[in-house]
Amino acid sequence: MLIDTHCHLNIMIRDYAAKKEFKPLTEKETTLCQEVITAANNHNVTTIINVGTDLIESLTCIDIAKRFSNCFATIGLHPTDAHANWQTTIVEFKELLKQQTSLKIIGIGECGIDKYHKGYDAKRQRQAFQAQIELAIEHNLPIIVHSRDADIETYEILADYKNEPSLKGTIHCFSYNENYAQKFIDLGFVLGLGGTITYPKNETLRNVAKTVPLESIILETDAPFLAPQNVRGQQNSPAHIRTIAEFIANLRNEEYKTIAKITSETTNNLFNI
Numbered sequence: 313m314l315i316d317t318h319c320h321l322n323i324m325i326r327d328y329a330a331k332k333e334f335k336p337l338t339e340k341e342t343t344l345c346q347e348v349i350t351a352a353n354n355h356n357v358t359t360i361i362n363v364g365t366d367l368i369e370s371l372t373c374i375d376i377a378k379r380f381s382n383c384f385a386t387i388g389l390h391p392t393d394a395h396a397n398w399q400t401t402i403v404e405f406k407e408l409l410k411q412q413t414s415l416k417i418i419g420i421g422e423c424g425i426d427k428y429h430k431g432y433d434a435k436r437q438r439q440a441f442q443a444q445i446e447l448a449i450e451h452n453l454p455i456i457v458h459s460r461d462a463d464i465e466t467y468e469i470l471a472d473y474k475n476e477p478s479l480k481g482t483i484h485c486f487s488y489n490e491n492y493a494q495k496f497i498d499l500g501f502v503l504g505l506g507g508t509i510t511y512p513k514n515e516t517l518r519n520v521a522k523t524v525p526l527e528s529i530i531l532e533t534d535a536p537f538l539a540p541q542n543v544r545g546q547q548n549s550p551a552h553i554r555t556i557a558e559f560i561a562n563l564r565n566e567e568y569k570t571i572a573k574i575t576s577e578t579t580n581n582l583f584n585i
């Protein structure tokens with residue numbers, strides 16, 4: 313079995329261009345979800361974690377988890393979505409966490425630091441990230457960290473909490489070098505690896521995937537984004553976890569079965585599935 317630890321099924325099936333408020337899935341959207349999940353199952357992907365990036369998307373992830381037994385939700389505020397009133401979103405998250413188990417909320421995020429998209433408010437990003445780290449510690453949940461062009465900043469913020477034994481999580485779409493891979497692993501984090509590892513220019517990431525312990529890797533698609541090289545340009549889908557697992561097996565000269573087993577065990581332990 314394989315697990316997609318970072319998917320945006322909600323973005324795959326819904327047009328968010330005009331989103332203003334949360335609405336439950338329509339019948340058509342539910343059918344679309346079922347198709348994506350069935351395709352994933354046919355590629356041995358048995359579980360999908362849908363990751364929230366703001367309140368409305370988080371609520372949609374929860375709605376999907378409610379309808380499909382093999383889907384789980386995380387709630388989070390993405391650094392590029394950290395609006396001026398971000399605190400109000402955290403208050404809403406706290407309300408949702410009162411029903412953590414019944415809503416199938418298994419993590420906080422994605423949250424973190426993004427210096428790639430210009431015009432960001434560094435202070436606000438940091439504060440929203442810290443608030444979500446603290447929420448995760450309080451509820452004993454792992455965090456899903458989004459970190460882009462911000463290795464030092466992300467590391468420093470997480471390192472401030474290194475004496476919190478319950479803080480754990482994944483560095484989603486890990487994109488830094490071996491040195492930072494080790495630093496995050498030393499803090500107790502795992503690395504989320506996905507389609508970008510198959511991109512021709514990404515030798516740095518392949519080196520990381522070859523050298524870190526297999527127990528420090530979990531698999532993700534970030535669908536609909538970041539499709540693997542063989543389907544690049546198309547909409548990504550959780551079914552492609554299989555391609556990523558096979559690619560990593562080949563890279564590490566290990567059996568596909570071993571990659572599937574160990575990454576799934578790590579995921580189940582981390583997210584308490």
Ligand SMILES: [Zn+2]
Nearest residue numbers: 318363422534
């Ligand atoms: Zn994502």
